Amino acid sequence: MKVIRALLSSxxxxxxxxxxxxxxxxxxAQLLATGDNDSYLIESAGWRGVCRVYSLRLQPGFSHDERRCELAWLLHLAERGVRVSTPVPRRDGALLGRLDAPEGMRDLALFTWAEGESAAFSNLEGMERFGQRLAELHLASMRFQTRLPRMAIDRKRLVDTPLERITGLLQELRLEPELARLQALAEPIRRRLDSFPSDEASHGFIHGDCNGENHHLTPDGxxxxxxxxxxxxxxFAYDPAVLLWTMRRAGVPAPDIVESGARCIAGYQRVRPLASWELEALDDLVLARHFWVMGEHIVDIPSLGALRVGPSYWRLxxxxxxxxxxxxxxPLIRERLSREGAP
Structure with a gap:
């Protein structure tokens, strides 16, 4: 009997x-959350950490070596003063291990606990601090070098591969009008992503999921x-774009998105000024993020079901x-920054 995805007991x-x-x-151990991966709170004589058990997805995902690359990058950031949840070495010195699960061998890593608490989008001081620290993370990433592989966050990953998945599913559902509309909407996004530079000044290792829930603010700021x-x-512009996408998708009113987004960008630019094209690219990257998410929802059909990606999903x-x-x-964020005299 084949198992698609098992939830391991604590x-x-x-x-x-x-x-x-x-x-x-x-x-x-205590289960904290399930999602792309499964996370467990680990408590040990007053110490706390999080164990991540990586999922085995049916579609091609990150390899064992690509996950080793992620962990090496986290150590690189920590060594340069960026506050991150870092991997804990195993008894054998490795950062990444494997656990025999019903569906196969799953990668596993233990991380230090991220102190602090999540901050609401309306916490403008928190948004500004987040922008500053995100820029510091990007600057530190510029010096990261490794021979380990890692899947790029590029046009192929954000739009092309998701569109292939969307095409297959919507053809199966016989939603030809919706498919034609999505293909037409994707084309200008693909062209604009092709026009973005990929030089060292604007491109490097990035967080990839700055959705507001993957960072904490500590009492000392x-x-x-x-x-x-x-x-x-x-x-680098993709990270703040994900924050904007999260607010748009959550239905946050546009004036509030602009207020929070402008404070984030203002904080970011105090550390690393954005090139003009990077600021202009934010709206395109918001749309690219949405295509990526739609593709991921299709990947999750075998484990989470097909109901959530039915006809109404695509029309919405x-x-x-x-x-x-x-x-x-x-344009609204730029106007807000100009009014405040921000860089």
């Missing part, structure tokens, strides 16, 4: 942690980044993309 994870890591007893399993080489997607194209955020 006892099974506890047993693996006890065997593989040099932690003090008592050791206890610091920002701690975590859940960076979607990271990879990409345009078209409505959203059209609305976002017709109401770009960048």
């Amino acid at each position: 006892d099974a994870v506890t047993a693996h942690i006890r065997q593989a890591y040099s932690l003090a007893e008592p050791i206890q 610091q920002v701690v980044f975590f859940d960076m399993d979607l990271s990879g080489p990409g345009w 997607a078209i409505t959203r993309i059209l609305e976002w194209q017709q109401t770009p955020l960048v």
Whole structure:
């Protein structure tokens, strides 16, 4: 009997942690969340961490070596003063291990706990600090070098591959009008992504999932980044664009998105000024992010079901993309920055 995805018990994870890591007893695991991967809180004699059990997806995803690359990058950032949740070495010195699960061998890593708490988008001071620390992360990433592979966050990953998945599913569902509309909406986005430079000044290892839930603010005003399993080489502008996409998709009113987004960009530019094309690219990258998410939802059909990507899903997607194209955020953010005298 084939298993697509198993949820490991807390006892099974506890047993693996006890065997593989040099932690003090008592050791206890508790499931925190399931998503692209499964995360468990690990408590050990007053110490806390998070164990991530990476999923085995049916579509091509990150390889074992690509995940090793992610962990090496996190250590690189920490060594340069960026506050990140870092991998904990195993007894054998490795950062990434494997666990025998019903569906096959799953990669596993243990991370330090990210201190602090999530901040609301309306926390403007928090948005500004986040922008500053994100820029510092990008500057530190410029010096990251490795021979390990890592999937790029580029046009292929954001738009081309998702569009191939969308085409296959919508043809199967016989939603030809919706497919034709999405293909037409994707084409100008693809052309604009092709025009973006990929030089060292604007391109490097990025977080890849700055959705507002993957960083914490500490009481002393610091920002701690975590859940960076979607990271990879990409345009630096993509990270703040994901924050804007998250607010748009959540239905945050446009004036509030502009206010929060402008404070984030203002903080970012105090550390790393954005080139003019990077600021202009934010709206296009918001749309590219939405295509990527749609593609990921198709990948998840075998484990999460097909109901959530039925006909109404695609009609709403078209409505959203059209609305976002017709109401770009960048002119409003630029005006807000100019009014405040921000860089």
